[in-house]
Each structure stands twice: as C-alpha cells, then as structure tokens.
Amino acid sequence: MHIVVLMKQVPGTSNVKMDENTGTMIRTEHENVMNPLDENALEAALEIRRLRDDVSVVGVSMGPPPAKRVLEEAIAMGADSGVLLSDRGFSGSDTLATAIPLARAAQVICGGRIGPDDLVLCGERATDGETGQVGPMVSSFLGVPVATYVRSIHVGDGYVDVERVVEDGFERLRLSLPAVLTVVKDINQPGFPTLDGKIAARSVKIPVLTLKDLGLSPDHTGLHGSPTRVVRVFRPKFSRDTVLYTQDNSGTATDNLLKFLDSRGLR
Amino acid sequence: MDYEGVLVIGEQRGGRVHSVTFELLARGRALADKLGVKLSCVILGHGLQQYAQEIVQRGADTAYVIDDPALEWFLPRTYCNAVVELIEEAKPEVVLAAATTTGRTLMPLVAARLMTGLTADCTGLDIDEKERLLLQTRPAIGGNVMATIKTPVARPQMATVRPKSARPLPADPGRRGEVVVKAYKREAASSASEKMLEFVADATQEVSVQDAEVIVAGGKGLKTRDGFKLVEDLARELGAAVGATRDVVDLGWIGYSHQIGLSGKTVSPKLYVAIGISGTIQHLAGMQTAETIVAINRDKDAQIFKVADFGIVGDLFQVVPEIIEKLQRAKAHKAL
Structure with a gap:
C-alpha cells in the first residue's frame, strides 16, 4: 500500500511580505515550514502504517528546490521517502495547475497507476492560500473518490471509512480505494522528528521530477495552465462615519454609547 | 452557443x-x-x-x-x-x-x-x-x-x-x-464508490455566532482568559453571541466555533461590539458587513475604529464594566 502525502511549504508566520505590483508573496526561505495540516496528514499516514506491515509513506511537494526541506522534515518525522516536483514551468500555478502535476506524481509514485490499495492524504487547506481546492482537484484528475474535512480514518479491505466534519455535525462515509482524503486538525497530534528519522533524512536523496519527467506539457501547468489571474492586490479601505469618544471619569462616553444604541433600536 | x-x-x-x-x-x-x-x-x-x-x-x-x-x-x-x-x-x-x-x-x-x-x-x-x-x-x-x-x-x-x-x-x-x-442521470457503473453510512447531528455544537443578531467579540486586548470573561458578561447583558479573534482562539480562551474572520466565520449581525480588537484585515473581512459596529480599544489609531460607527478610546477594563453596570441599572429601572 502506498500512502502519498501531499505537502506544501508555507511561510512560517502570518506576517508575510508581498509584492504589491505582482501580487505574489515575497518568500524568504528560512522562514518556511510544512503546512500544519499536512503534518496532520503525515501523522495519519504513519498511524495507518503502524497497523499494517505493507505501507510505504511518500511525501510529495511542488515548489522551488528549497522546498525539499519540507520533504526532509517529513522523512525525519517518519515518512519512508519524498519526491519533489520542481521546474520553472510550475511557477505561477493556480490551484488547478497545481493539482495536475500532483495527481500525475501520485500515479508515478504508485507504480504508474494508482491502485486499489493506495491512498492520497493532505491537509484540508494550507495556511497561506486557504483555498482547500487542491485536494479535491487531485481526486478528480485521479478519477477517485474524495472526502474532505476528515477527522478519523479507518482503512478496510478495498475501502476506507472516514468521519467528515460538517457545519451541523459529522458524517460517516465509506469510499472505495484508492481515494483522496483531506484532514482537519482534530484528527491527531502530529509527532516530532525522531533521531532515526533525522539520520534517515540526512542520508536520503530526494528525487526531483520535472515537467518532462511527469509527461506534462507547459500548457498543463504553471501560469499557462492556470485559468485564473490575480489582477489586483490591495489593502482594503473600510470607512464609516465614526463617532469617537475618549473615556474619562465623567461617564459621558458610555452614556452616549447607550443613547446611540437606543437611537438605532439595538438595546 | x-x-x-x-x-x-x-x-x-x-x-x-x-x-x-x-x-x-x-x-x-x-x-x-x-x-x-x-x-x-x-x-x-x-x-x-x-x-x-x-x-x-x-x-x-x-x-x-x-x-x-x-x-x-x-x-x-x-x-x-x-x-x-x-x-x-x-x-x-x-x-x-x-x-x-x-x-x-x-x-x-x-x-x-x-x-x-x-x-x-x-x-x-x-x-x-x-x-x-x-x-x-x-x-x-x-x-x-x-x-x-x-x-x-x-x-x-x-x-x-x-x-x-x-x-x-x-x-x-x-x-x-x-x-x-x-x-438525475445516473452514472454508468464504476468501481469507484462513495457511500453515506450515517449522519450524526452534533448537539454539542454551540449556538452558531453566524446566526446571531448581536455579537460581542473580544481580542488580545482582554489580556487573559480571565479578562475575556468581560466579553462574556457584556454578551449576556445584551443577549448576544460571543465572538473572538484568531489570536484569542489560538490562545485557547475560547473554542474555534467562535472565531470570526477569514480563518473563522464571516458574520453579518445587526450589532457587532468589538472589545480589545485591533482590527487586522483578516478579522475585518469577517465582520465588516455588520449593520452597526461599536469598538472599544485603548489605541485611538486602531484599524477597528475605521470600520466602527461608534468608538470609545479607553481602557476596556474600565469602559466595559461601566457599560454593563449602566445596562443593568437601566433594566432595573424599567422593571420598577
């Protein structure tokens, strides 16, 4: 059984700098980390491996060469191997153009064609883009079922049972394998890198697959393959006619607040 | 076509x-x-x-x-x-x-x-x-x-x-x-299948802030979990739901279901009271469509005042208890 874990390199802090002309993030490498929910996905894969003896957990990330650090981290945490998708042709990819190479890579990792004993896992969303679109899109390109917002996984013979969190409760679903699952934080507590893992991460070579290796044309991915375009990035201007009081000991400010609420029928 | x-x-x-x-x-x-x-x-x-x-x-x-x-x-x-x-x-x-x-x-x-x-x-x-x-x-x-x-x-x-x-x-x-x-035209039989086994309504889910007409929300300005109780007290007084910023949820003062903003819920109540919230864009994106916004913050330059209809610049630990007291007094007066 192959468990392919899709992992994204994201900025470590929420205060990311950005280029207001191009609308792209200014990434400084040393601050980048594995998307937190992808750590949960990796932990879920490792938990499945603990219960079976035939599982190979493979991390996959798409990004510039330094993104390989995320895969080394995954190996340090217990993944068996990692594969980096890196090519100039991938840059500028939107979610659709990202899902295509990732789906293709999952096929390659699973021996050319994802099989009835394979699983793809990833975080429900990444902390930078927060779209949550790549996982379901990958399932579509693989032609396999998907469950999102997954908080528990039980792998059976040829199927997987999951609990999926929704607005007013949760669903229990059964999907045939192979399948794609996107996980939420509640699923587990990600583990830490182990000493053995760190040693493995130091010695392992992370293979790099390019556009050509994946058999893709430049039209499938990167900016060319992206149907969406960012046309403007801005700091929103909000404005209301604000009545502003400064608190003193007279009680005027709060008196006026109560009057204001009354005037709008809000009390 | x-x-x-x-x-x-x-x-x-x-x-x-x-x-x-x-x-x-x-x-x-x-x-x-x-x-x-x-x-x-x-x-x-x-x-x-x-x-x-x-x-x-x-x-x-x-x-x-x-x-x-x-x-x-x-x-x-x-x-x-x-x-x-x-x-x-x-x-x-x-x-x-x-x-x-x-x-x-x-x-x-x-x-x-x-x-x-x-x-x-x-x-x-x-x-x-x-x-x-x-x-x-x-x-x-x-x-x-x-x-x-x-x-x-x-x-x-x-x-x-x-x-x-x-x-x-x-x-x-x-x-x-x-x-x-x-x-619905059923798909030709395929080996890929998805099946709903069961839906479990989660009764423990708290009343959604998304449906509340009045929300009192607190930010890091409340300083501690204990300080955050002021938000809950004012909410009780106004019959409001409790909201919080991402920081407050990350600090564990209240659960994720109360988080308002890009990474939480978007709300559109009649009244939104923001206490000790500076007003990051990610938070504003979640509440700017409220009909009326009231903000209480010690920093007069806080972004939250730009979207507020009514603002009080001051120490929330002084302002909020004063509001609660006046609301209670008014209620008692009405009861007489």
Whole structure:
C-alpha cells in the first residue's frame, strides 16, 4: 500500500511580505515550514502504517528546490521517502495547475497507476492560500473518490471509512480505494522528528521530477495552465462615519454609547 | 452557443433549502443585472420542489430542481456529475456556490472536470463592465491583503462565496420565473464508490455566532482568559453571541466555533461590539458587513475604529464594566 502525502511549504508566520505590483508573496526561505495540516496528514499516514506491515509513506511537494526541506522534515518525522516536483514551468500555478502535476506524481509514485490499495492524504487547506481546492482537484484528475474535512480514518479491505466534519455535525462515509482524503486538525497530534528519522533524512536523496519527467506539457501547468489571474492586490479601505469618544471619569462616553444604541433600536 | 447567464448552486441540508442559497441569489441577481442576463439557481436533493417558488421569489429567473433519492445527501462525485451535466447544458458564464463544507468540496471537482478557474471564499464579487468579466475578491495571504482575481478565458467563471457576506433579498411574491424539474442521470457503473453510512447531528455544537443578531467579540486586548470573561458578561447583558479573534482562539480562551474572520466565520449581525480588537484585515473581512459596529480599544489609531460607527478610546477594563453596570441599572429601572 502506498500512502502519498501531499505537502506544501508555507511561510512560517502570518506576517508575510508581498509584492504589491505582482501580487505574489515575497518568500524568504528560512522562514518556511510544512503546512500544519499536512503534518496532520503525515501523522495519519504513519498511524495507518503502524497497523499494517505493507505501507510505504511518500511525501510529495511542488515548489522551488528549497522546498525539499519540507520533504526532509517529513522523512525525519517518519515518512519512508519524498519526491519533489520542481521546474520553472510550475511557477505561477493556480490551484488547478497545481493539482495536475500532483495527481500525475501520485500515479508515478504508485507504480504508474494508482491502485486499489493506495491512498492520497493532505491537509484540508494550507495556511497561506486557504483555498482547500487542491485536494479535491487531485481526486478528480485521479478519477477517485474524495472526502474532505476528515477527522478519523479507518482503512478496510478495498475501502476506507472516514468521519467528515460538517457545519451541523459529522458524517460517516465509506469510499472505495484508492481515494483522496483531506484532514482537519482534530484528527491527531502530529509527532516530532525522531533521531532515526533525522539520520534517515540526512542520508536520503530526494528525487526531483520535472515537467518532462511527469509527461506534462507547459500548457498543463504553471501560469499557462492556470485559468485564473490575480489582477489586483490591495489593502482594503473600510470607512464609516465614526463617532469617537475618549473615556474619562465623567461617564459621558458610555452614556452616549447607550443613547446611540437606543437611537438605532439595538438595546 | 456562447456562455451566458449566472447560475447559483443552492444548498440544502436535511431536505430543507439552506438560507445561504438566498444570500447567493442576492449576489447572483446583482451580477446578472449588471451583465443584463438571466439568473438561474439549481438545488439538488430529494423532495425539494416546494422550495422552487421561493427561489424565484428571492431573485431567480429559473429554478432547476434535480430530484433523486441518490442526491439526498451530499456525495462529492454524485453531485459533481449532476452539476457538470447542468452546466454543460445551460452554459452559464458565471457559477456561484457557497463556501461551506459542501461548496468548498463540490466546486473544485466541478472546476477540474470543466478545466476552468475557481476562486475560493470570495467576500466581494463584481463585474468588470468593459470586459464583462467576473471580479472575484477574497482576502489573501493570511488575510493581510485583498486580492481580486479573474478568469479571463476559461468558462464558466466560478467562485465560492463566504456565507453571511451578503444579505438575502426579501421574498417577492409577485416575482415570476420558470421552474424546471430534472431527473438525475445516473452514472454508468464504476468501481469507484462513495457511500453515506450515517449522519450524526452534533448537539454539542454551540449556538452558531453566524446566526446571531448581536455579537460581542473580544481580542488580545482582554489580556487573559480571565479578562475575556468581560466579553462574556457584556454578551449576556445584551443577549448576544460571543465572538473572538484568531489570536484569542489560538490562545485557547475560547473554542474555534467562535472565531470570526477569514480563518473563522464571516458574520453579518445587526450589532457587532468589538472589545480589545485591533482590527487586522483578516478579522475585518469577517465582520465588516455588520449593520452597526461599536469598538472599544485603548489605541485611538486602531484599524477597528475605521470600520466602527461608534468608538470609545479607553481602557476596556474600565469602559466595559461601566457599560454593563449602566445596562443593568437601566433594566432595573424599567422593571420598577
């Protein structure tokens, strides 16, 4: 059984700098980390491996060469191997153009064609883009079922049972394998890198697959393959006619607040 | 045939059309009017025909009802097949769905099948009238900025829209429209399967802040979990739901279901009281559509005052107890 874990390199802090002309993030490498929910996905894969003896957990990330650090981290945490998708042709990819190479890579990792004993896992969303679109899109390109917002996984013979969190409760679903699952934080507590893992991460070579290796044309991915375009990035201007009081000991400010609420029928 | 018209993907849960459908219709109506085209809405499920008229009354020109027992529960591939078939037939230029667990799962599948663009979690939608393109605006990069995105060539142009980021139109009983009931064409048998085993309603889910008319929300300015009790006290006094910023939720002072902002919930109450909240863009994106906003903060330059209708600059530990006391006194007075 192959468990392919899709992992994204994201900025470590929420205060990311950005280029207001191009609308792209200014990434400084040393601050980048594995998307937190992808750590949960990796932990879920490792938990499945603990219960079976035939599982190979493979991390996959798409990004510039330094993104390989995320895969080394995954190996340090217990993944068996990692594969980096890196090519100039991938840059500028939107979610659709990202899902295509990732789906293709999952096929390659699973021996050319994802099989009835394979699983793809990833975080429900990444902390930078927060779209949550790549996982379901990958399932579509693989032609396999998907469950999102997954908080528990039980792998059976040829199927997987999951609990999926929704607005007013949760669903229990059964999907045939192979399948794609996107996980939420509640699923587990990600583990830490182990000493053995760190040693493995130091010695392992992370293979790099390019556009050509994946058999893709430049039209499938990167900016060319992206149907969406960012046309403007801005700091929103909000404005209301604000009545502003400064608190003193007279009680005027709060008196006026109560009057204001009354005037709008809000009390 | 060229792509024309706006299609809204309605949402139902447990056999009832969800109000987010009407919010989408309000959005869709505005876009369709700008484009000078028709607005249609599809609902998928079983036994939903009774809702078709209300969908028309809330702004649709055409209500499609795809009715089949197989559609009773949201199953991604099944719903995707039904929606793709309708889109291929109706060829709308714009498709909108809700940014719910359903819409955020269904729409990426639809986008991948149709090889078109999809923008998640939009809080603003408009039309570029020169190019007749949908302008999709969403908070980006952790909510620090807004980005406007378009889909210049591929069709349809698709977006998921934050619930509660728009108000539904009132139902107009005089509105007339077309109701089209369609059958679901079952897919040829495939080895890939998805099955709903059980739905468990979670009674422990707290009353949703999303549906509250009044929200009192607190930020890091409350300093401690104990300090945050002031927010809960004022909320009790106002009969309000409690909201919180991402920082407060990360600190563990209150659960995630109370988080307001890009990474939490978008709310649109009658009254929003922001206490000790500085007003990051990511937070403002979640509450700026409130009818009335009151802010209390010690920093007169805090962003939150820019969106507030009424603000008090001062120490919240002094201001909030004073408000609570005055509210209580007024109540006691009324009781006399």
